[in-house]
Amino acid sequence: MPTLPNNPNHVLVLNCGSSSLKFAIIDVNTGNDIISGLAERLGDDAPSIKYKFKGEKTTIKLAANQAHAHAIDTLVDLIKDHNLDEQLVAVGHRVVHGGEHFTQSVLIDEHVIAGIKQAATLAPLHGHANLLGISSAQASFKNLPQVAVFDTAFHQTMDEVAYLYALPYQLYKDFGVRRYGFHGTSHFYVAGQTAKLLALPIENSNFISAHLGNGCSVCAIKNGKSVDTSMGLTPLEGLVMGTRCGDIDPGLFNFLTTQLNYTAQQIDDLLNQKSGLLGISELSNDCRTIEEAAIAGNSQAMLALNMFCYRLAKQIAAYMVPLQKLDALIFTGGIGENSDIIRGKVLTQLAFLGINLDPQANLDARFGQAGLISAANSTSKAVVMPTNEEWVIALDAANITKEL
Structure with a gap:
């Protein structure tokens, strides 16, 4: 596990899918959820947000055919209504595909956005949804730094004998066709926790x-x-x-x-x-x-x-x-x-x-x-070993932004 930040702080973690948005505010010192939930059926005729706060489960119905931007706007209002915005120090985004560009979590800027767009061609459904979540969050949380945490980054230590396909090498050189792997934050987390347990x-x-x-x-x-x-x-x-x-x-x-x-x-x-x-x-x-x-x-x-x-x-x-x-x-x-x-x-x-x-x-x-x-x-x-991918994302986001 990464080193815990020195001061108590909370990170909003967003996991944006093609028609859903999973979210949680994580206390980086404990890994506990302050609030967590799921916006689902986005773009459909009956989208909604279901969330849990202080042990109570609540459902908010959204207007028909509303997409990620509206869901995040509603989430911002929800966070402010519960006075949870004051301790937020960053927004951490789960990004499914980082290609070979990203071997670790990074602070999001225009160059990172360009890299994510390029990697999105390898996983278009996931990549474009991740980009949509990032742009919506940037518009709604203008004063918070945003961090991208990649599912593929943990596997960038694989040797070429493991990650290459036996295809014409030109496909790898020109288009990045290779094995990347996913669930990296989960595998990283449970390995660290198992080492501690044993x-x-x-x-x-x-x-x-x-x-x-x-x-x-x-x-x-x-x-x-x-x-x-x-x-x-x-x-x-x-x-x-x-x-x-x-x-x-x-x-x-x-x-x-x-x-x-x-x-x-x-x-x-x-x-x-x-x-x-x-x-x-x-x-x-x-x-x-x-x-x-x-x-x-x-x-x-x-x-x-x-x-x-x-x-x-x-x-x-x-x-x-x-x-x-x-x-x-x-x-x-x-x-x-x-x-x-x-x-x-x-x-x-x-x-x-x-x-x-x-x-x-x-x-x-x-x-x-x-x-x-x-x-x-x-x-x-x-x-x-129960996984906690959201805690890994929150820790990376807090550690990357604590010196800003």
């Missing part, structure tokens, strides 16, 4: 971090640095996810276009929105729903879970190549933190790594509870 120096530890939610990725972390990760040029590569297919044969594209007359947009929707757990189960992308159906005997739900766990276990095992030794396997994210079923299935397949499951500890490690889930006789440990 009383290990982060600079001399080997971890594999599995961030499992609707989006999923695995990261091999050697001596505190990312050496490989499962997502690639976009967040589509790698594991089976909620609605994303993960790794597939690229020849599928030719089959879909020539044999089934799919358009490029239809293929994109298929692979990103209709596949993964949802596609196999034909029920839901929500792991809880699929687990309930599997327990009730639904064969496709069972298949979806088994595919998810098999691909995950296989990816984890592959990362023993760059690491050679493993101090701990980390489960995080909504699924990783809460599904004892998924963790149990994966660890059963990874017993050859010397990780023996403690069934009771695995059952107990739910709903935000950090802790060991491996048995005492394990040679490598398994840990559940």
Whole structure:
């Protein structure tokens, strides 16, 4: 973790999606939310803001077809109504794709905006939404410094043998076609917290971090640095996810276009929105729903879970190549933190790594509870570690701006 700023202060953290805006004001000294919420269905006929403040949940209905700028204006009014603006020292933005331009968090200026725009061509849905959130926040918080924190930055320590595709090298040189990886703030955070939990120096530890939610990725972390990760040029590569297919044969594209007359947009929707757990189960992308159906005997739900766990276990095992030794396997994210079923299935397949499951500890490690889930006789440990990406963003923003 970064060093905590000296004085108490709060940072507004914004995570802007194509039709949503997740926000929180974070106390950088504790990581606690002062207020948090989600503006959703932006640009739709029934947008709203749902937020939690002092334990109470409230919903604000927005006018039809209002987008990010209006949501941020409403958020500004909400912050002022609750007298939360006086302690704000910065706005921290989660930016999904930083390309090769950004290896760490940065204070936003016109040059940074230009770099984010260039990287947005690699992830247009995420990048343009991030830029929209930044411009709206700059207009609404004119007196606050704005900081960009990149999902891809943590993975910029990967070696070229890990990040290059076996494509004509010119595509990399001219257009930046390579593997970048995502969930960097989460992998960074849980590795640091796991090192503390196990009383290990982060600079001399080997971890594999599995961030499992609707989006999923695995990261091999050697001596505190990312050496490989499962997502690639976009967040589509790698594991089976909620609605994303993960790794597939690229020849599928030719089959879909020539044999089934799919358009490029239809293929994109298929692979990103209709596949993964949802596609196999034909029920839901929500792991809880699929687990309930599997327990009730639904064969496709069972298949979806088994595919998810098999691909995950296989990816984890592959990362023993760059690491050679493993101090701990980390489960995080909504699924990783809460599904004892998924963790149990994966660890059963990874017993050859010397990780023996403690069934009771695995059952107990739910709903935000950090802790060991491996048995005492394990040679490598398994840990559940709740992530806190917003705290990482807030800390970076506070540290970058405290000297201004």
